[in-house]
Amino acid sequence: MLEAFDMETSTLKAALLPERENLIETLIGEILEVAPFYSAFPRSAQLAMAARLIDLYLDALDEVKPEALRTYGIEVYTRRQEQGASLLEVLHGISIGRRAMSRIALLRVPMAELAGEILTRVEQASDELVRVAVAVYEKRRDTERRAFEALEQRYQDLYQRTPALMHSLDHEGRLTTVSDRWLEFLGYTRDEVLGRRSIEFVTEETRKRALAEHFPRLRREGRVDGADAQFVKKTGEVVDARLSSVAVRDERGEIQQILAVFEDVTAEVQAIRALRESEERWRGLTELAPLPLAVHKGGVFLWVNEALSRLLGLPRDEIVGMNVLRIVHPDDHALLIDRLRKSKDGRIALPPIEERYLHADGSVIYADVAARPILFEGEEATQIAVVDVTARKHAEHVQRQNEAQARLIEAQEETLRALSTPLIPIGAGILVTPLIGRITGDRAAGILETIAAGVVAQGARVAIVDVTGVPEADVSVAEALVRVAQAIRLLGAEVVITGIQPSIARTLVDLGADLGSLATRATLRDGITYALRHSSRRRL
Amino acid sequence: MNTTDLFLSLTPHKVLEAVEDAGFPVNPLCYPLNSFENRVYEVELEDRSRLVAKFYRPGRWSPEQILEEHLFLADLAEAEVPVCLPRTLRGGGTLGTIDGISYCLFPRMGGRAPDEPDSDLLERLGMLAARIHNVGAARPAVHRVRLDADAFVRQNVAFLRDKGSIPARLLARYERAARTIADFVDEGIQGTAVHRIHGDLHLGNLLLRDGVLSVVDFDDMVVGPAVQDLWLLLPGEGVEARIALESFLEGYEVLRAFDRKSLRLATPLRGLRRVHYAAWIARRFHDPIFPRTFPHFGTEAYWEEETRDLELIVQMITQERGGFEA
Known part of the structure; x- marks a missing residue:
């Protein structure tokens, strides 16, 4: 084909015109490898597109016409852009066309000077395109940027004026937008914060947690709700916040930005802290108190002190979590359940009662139990x-037993007393008193x-x-008998002592008691006989 | 002749002494590494490991400026951008002084400059530059030089003129071209965001090792527009250059927005660098290493070429403006 080129008669375009189809095929073949956009078109459209570009290059070989190139470029590239081609893909088309033209020119045009001319013109056309x-x-x-900026401005206006504490971050955690309220709350100006990393505005502890937990969770799950955080105001004051964030991803799934909103929970946290401190104080006082104490909710132990643990003979950690019924005597279960019901799960104070608990060794513990509602770790208990x-x-x-015994003894003594001095009237003014047992002073x-x-x-x-039943007699017995006789005589009656045992007789003799005034008989029968006789005589 | 910036006192013995003073016992071995502006040595420590000791050219940067370079490196490292962090010296801090010369120590960092980048590497480079700029924009650098036409073009032209470096017959042309470039820089930089940038981000300052791209030599770190860290990595002109640029920006814009209007600054910045480079050689020419390295410098032919190139750059800028206005 080289000999077909005639310098005198041919133009440069004419020199490469026979390669037109070849150039078009080359362009299509190569462009599809680097610019996926073109592969979406049917073959006929690809051919038409490639042909227009190659023809443009061929025309430029004779004369580079910037206006023609510009007209083509504005029309074609505007359409390509609307069709979704990237600038890079369009540039690849221009580049491949240029390279193909240059290669063919070097092959087809034998003269270096002319080939150089071709390359220059192709280059000029390519640069213009x-x-x-x-x-x-x-x-x-x-145009798009202006539209986007206008939209962004409206969004920013809305965003900035929101009464919420809001900020947004780029994918690297840098603040890109903050609301006016955010700035007012933390005391910064917008210029002082935009572009800085959000973790520069939190405490060290929050920063560590954000890096170790929150950001990884955001990447993993796309959102973090209600995370505790501490922000540092410009004045250095630390404020507690509850922070929620959501990650906005681009079409490839990469995090593009993070939107976050937080609320000031300083007062709430301080209240919780105060409560916790109060609880700590309460624990401090109660942990070592000698009085057994416990907290339960719905009958399940939440906390017990050492004293209760000792009382029940169980480790504290074993008691915590245990149902109260486990340590209450079975006979008191109904009582306890009724009490729990009446207390409406601890919300109403009930008067103290006595309950029976079971020690670990099985023994029964009697206890007076007082209960009152309490807020324990934020919960009613x-x-x-x-x-x-x-x-x-x-x-x-024991006292009751003793009392009963004492009462029994008293009753027995009473009976005994009654039995010990029986008066048996046998008629005709005669009384018989048989005495049995030892005679003490009192008894006498x-x-x-x-x-x-x-x-x-x-x-x-x-x-x-009759003293037949009196086993022995001491001085007091002898004296008593004498005193009885004297007293009876003063009453106008006579006393007959019967059944004196030898030992008593000896005592009476030993005492030297004056028994002259006493009538004595050996047996009760003798005494009755004597009395009957003596009585009838006295009646006569 | 001003010789205060010539490291005259920096003998190998002093180099080793500086490293020892910094708390690193050494073996008496130190190897000079290639650097025109500063003096850089690889020093063997007692445990046979090696450190790189960098001695800053006296009078160029103040300690505050150097510390801002180190702070930028620390910020980058914290953001997990692969950079070489200066070691902490004995007594704290990263900057030492010996005989009035500031120095710092870096761990030795292996690797090679990446090959001519293909589109994949360009995309990665774009992402890397974006990450550097995200960090750069997060904090100001108040002491560091600002990349602008006055400091980098007009003052340099005045210096070259006053020094009589440029041949008289070329002076007017050179000045005119340089002034035009300075005006284009002024115009382009107006309204363009500036922040901490690398300032000299070319392939030679990148190290590729085990698939990791690291950035080194922040000696020319300035406060300037992002586009300065872009054009040095990319070929000059034509459709392939534009393809490379788009590939780079594809990566960059994944991680950071890029103001494409600032692209019109690329060619003026190329001119700015050209002027700055010539003035830099002129300023250092009393350092014996410079005449040896740049024997051509100062000749008629040299200035002829410089002038022509600046004029070409002006022409390219004008041409680009046409394209942008189409």
């Missing part, structure tokens, strides 16, 4: 104070009273005191 393409894209970009009354209960029990006095009262009441003239 690039200028136009860039200008078209820049113009469009400017019931605090109970337990007074161990087991010892008192045992003491009371009682005997005296009983017989005296009986003599008077019965109008007896003879009182027989």
